[in-house]
Amino acid sequence: MKFGVVVFPGSNCDRDTVYVLQKILKQETVVLWHKDRDLQNCDFIILPGGFSYGDYLRSGAIARFSPIMESVIEFANKGGFVFGICNGFQVLCEAGLLPGALLHNETRKFICRNIYIRAENFNTPITNLIQPNKALKIPIAHGEGNYMADEATLQNLKNNKQILFRYCDENGNITTESNPNGAIDNIAGICNDTFNVFGLMPHPERASDEELGNSDGRGVFDSILKWDNKFATI
Amino acid sequence: MKFTAEINVMPLKALLDPQGKAVSGSMKNLGLPEITDVRIGKHVTLVVDAPTSESANEKVNVACKKLLSNPIIEGYEFTLHPKEN
Numbered sequence A: 001m002k003f004g005v006v007v008f009p010g011s012n013c014d015r016d017t018v019y020v021l022q023k024i025l026k027q028e029t030v031v032l033w034h035k036d037r038d039l040q041n042c043d044f045i046i047l048p049g050g051f052s053y054g055d056y057l058r059s060g061a062i063a064r065f066s067p068i069m070e071s072v073i074e075f076a077n078k079g080g081f082v083f084g085i086c087n088g089f090q091v092l093c094e095a096g097l098l099p100g101a102l103l104h105n106e107t108r109k110f111i112c113r114n115i116y117i118r119a120e121n122f123n124t125p126i127t128n129l130i131q132p133n134k135a136l137k138i139p140i141a142h143g144e145g146n147y148m149a150d151e152a153t154l155q156n157l158k159n160n161k162q163i164l165f166r167y168c169d170e171n172g173n174i175t176t177e178s179n180p181n182g183a184i185d186n187i188a189g190i191c192n193d194t195f196n197v198f199g200l201m202p203h204p205e206r207a208s209d210e211e212l213g214n215s216d217g218r219g220v221f222d223s224i225l226k227w228d229n230k231f232a233t234i
Numbered sequence B: 001m002k003f004t005a006e007i008n009v010m011p012l013k014a015l016l017d018p019q020g021k022a023v024s025g026s027m028k029n030l031g032l033p034e035i036t037d038v039r040i041g042k043h044v045t046l047v048v049d050a051p052t053s054e055s056a057n058e059k060v061n062v063a064c065k066k067l068l069s070n071p072i073i074e075g076y077e078f079t080l081h082p083k084e085n
Helices: A014-024 A067-077 A087-094 A151-159 A218-232 B018-029 B053-068
Strands: A002-007 A028-033 A044-047 A081-085 A101-103 A111-119 A136-142 A146-148 A163-168 A187-191 A197-200 B002-011 B042-049 B074-082
Touching (some): A002 A014, A044 A067, A081 A087, B002 B053, B042 B053
Parallel strands (some): A002 A028
Antiparallel strands (some): A187 A197, B002 B074
16 A cells, blocks of 8 residues: 655654654555645555644645645545544645534643543544554644534534544543543544545554554554455455 | 735634633733633735725635635634725
8 A cells, every 4th residue: 555645844743654654564655745746646645743834824724725735635535545643634624625623722732642532433444453442542742633513514423423533531431531622522533424534633653653652553554554455355 | 906905813603712711811810800701813914906896805705715714613804995005
């Protein structure tokens, strides 16, 4: 599977993501510059974390109009896989590829620490290998991760099982205390209604190398590879 | 003809505005408990070159809808006037 990791000015998780894909998962991975339009025949595009364009105006608002994003939007609309992590999630919401928006954290603080999330739908390209009811310890690092959507949008997300991850405590219980940023319904990650565009605020790429003492994020990437094989063999 | 637009982008009333809430709180510390309900948005000015004010109005609306505001979380309003030299 060929992965492309987009680099905007201000991206800062691009190298971590490339490291995990290349060194840990041994996948062909290229870096895609924001000024380019060529997706280089990648099968899976990742928009990494960071502060694209300094987060000016709103997080992700300016990145959404960069040349590479025109190609990413076209790719996604044709069914191509696109995964936004943290700032990447914000870019995808701004681009209209994912519903809803990410507001300032309720506490107004930038939060950088480990939290727990639990997968909610196990039949998707980024969750299929994650154990049910297991709380995954994954770092977050964001100031604007407070996911919001209006009532109708939220209902659609629930009906279609598009809510993929929710914040929980270390035992997997969804509680108000375990919600770090005020996100509605403890939502940490969602996908679009055709299950090819994904957004996640926590950073699985920072928890995928056993040498760093936490590989709870590995399941997300392993799921992608398994999903790809599933289709490759049909 | 050049026009100046003065644009205000504000968080929707239904949403919690943590920035405004924090500033509201500090009004008390300032000895101004009479001041409440602070909400904080953005003020944007720009110059638009257009043949008529209707056309300028249209362009500013597009800029507001597509980039300067996110309609899911923010509303906007603006005034337009001929640019002073």
